[in-house]
Amino acid sequence: MGKFSEYGKRITESKLTFFLNIISKKENVISFANGLPDPSTFPHKEINEIISEILTKNPNLALQYTVTCGPNYVKDAIIKLVKERGLDNITEENICITSGSQEALFVLFHLFLNPNDTIIVEKPTYIAALETLNPIGVKYLGLDIKNNEYEIDKLEEELRKEKVNNVKLMYLIPSAQNPTGLTMGLNTKKKIIELANEYDIYIIEDDAYGFLSFNDEYNFPLKHYDDTDKVIYVGSFSKILSSGLRVGFVIASEEIIRKVEGLKQNINAHTPTLNQLVAAEAIYRNIIFKNLPKIRQIYKTKRDVMLKAIENNFPENTICSKPTGGMFIFCWLENLVDTGEILMKSLEENVAFMPGKYFYFDESGFNTMRLSYSLPTYEKIFEGIEKLGKILSSLER
């Protein structure tokens, strides 16, 4: 194993891959594990029409290399898209198109973080962000989420205590968070911007689920309240158009975008031209905006089915998040059983979920679980939660 670099040695199999492999070996598993979109949310007929038209009218553009951060035609569509999230005054120079928002995170983490630099993340946070951060060798400071509340005062205290000159970044998912489904309140958002300015910390705002809010009241992202260009906004088409097309984007200051462009060029030259054009057309032709109420309704109903099933079947002392949007419910089990062990039992009953500890940078949440309600049918959600409830109840002391 001596052949790999120090960085290479720290690259390990993703837990997402690991669990997907276990699950895919079993038949008829009801999976709450991976966050796959409901395919009925993909406007496949419209996408087919768009592609057919592009490849008839403009094949030489669509199948050819393009510029690293994407054509202006696509950037202009993204300006139109994020206006709906309350982001104004965005120019083409502020945008780089990436291969999904995951690539935006990879690029930004590597552009900003040295080994031993500290990054603030939610506790719990998105597992794939942690898996991308760990090989860099960073340190973490947590913004705890407990009892559906963000413990922002505790973070402020720790920042005051901490030697803060190497706290360089925050990575946050303020809207319909993965894995809890929670959205930060306005006061928390304003406090975070305040702290970022006070301690000169950049914020990477992951808004992958921003358009999937179930509340009528509109929740602006952090970037909306950012007057000092401290917030780097990361968006995605995976949950509003198609996950398989792999189109996402970064919005930041010109200086940062130029760096993003340099690294993106080295990684894969550019995001596929055709895929970018499909995303742009889906905005210009109003397909995404027209489709969004339907998508929100699908996930809201599934959330309600799962919450109801949890209420009916899980032990009474279980605390679960009440998602305001997105695809996930996160549960804290009070009897302190390791959910990794529960998963082994539940797989015997053909039910899968993600053990929650992988969403904690210190793997401290061993008694937690993430339940994704996005893919299974209502019936399967109810059936799976019922089975899971029986297992949990049998472990009660």
Place this chain on the structure above:
Amino acid sequence: MGKFSEYGKRITESKLTFFLNIISKKENVISFANGLPDPSTFPHKEINEIISEILTKNPNLALQYTVTCGPNYVKDAIIKLVKERGLDNITEENICITSGSQEALFVLFHLFLNPNDTIIVEKPTYIAALETLNPIGVKYLGLDIKNNEYEIDKLEEELRKEKVNNVKLMYLIPSAQNPTGLTMGLNTKKKIIELANEYDIYIIEDDAYGFLSFNDEYNFPLKHYDDTDKVIYVGSFSKILSSGLRVGFVIASEEIIRKVEGLKQNINAHTPTLNQLVAAEAIYRNIIFKNLPKIRQIYKTKRDVMLKAIENNFPENTICSKPTGGMFIFCWLENLVDTGEILMKSLEENVAFMPGKYFYFDESGFNTMRLSYSLPTYEKIFEGIEKLGKILSSLER
């Protein structure tokens, strides 16, 4: 600028981007600068048919997330493809699909190389490989290409002198090289495999142009002669199907592929599902194999036009490569004029090329130039080379 990581600080604007920007600001430039495929080589009607069929029959697969290294259906197509390059006994576990071969290079370089590790590269070599390697902080050892010959004996000598325990990798483009268009002879190939085994050095073989050989005689890649799994093979669909779709792949031992999978997951989860399926279908439906003779003929004719134009117009003492395939001719000017300065003059005449020094890790080839013949028409090739010849002749002393 203190906010960026040490790695981030070393990320600079790509020279490819820099020159593309200069050129795109001028109208009617005859560009020999960037290596864009001739769009008439893209089978756009067939691609349109494939996509239409996939999105009608199997939209939920094509628009959904897939596994990190790609579905087995796609891997099996690649096994079929590389058999035509003389690669046998490849299994699904030996393959990871990437977003173009550039991404394969990025992943492999970062998995293998620590700062100050030494990598052997051709002199000249692919500019984007150097731009990806430089921020890692590696050292280089050169395999000189002079007078259309590989100076392999000189490399062997240097390896004997060098403290070789930190020479970890070779990065080579043995077939229809970028930027010279040359292909290594069998003896050179065998010598390289021998050296790799003797000094325990892994070889990354970039075979992006492997299918674009103009010779009837079949030239196998290094990987064909590799009995000890020292060669990591990198392939691409950019020159045989479509550059804009961004599909490439790595073939290596299972151990290495598992590492590639781990890093690829962090970078962007997977290459777009639809794009992978298009590449696979283009193999299964025989579109690529049927199209290849036509592609080779287009580039062979353009090469011949450019070589003839060079012969007629460039100063007599100019040495240019005689490409055996691919898209590029590389020239060494004997009067030692800086080709960067010549570019400024030629842009005034609306002709562009790439100064050759960026293809040398030490930027030593200041009197060299890369001329791409892939995109311009025959007429434009002749017109551009004529203009360039006049500039070069005017500089003769």
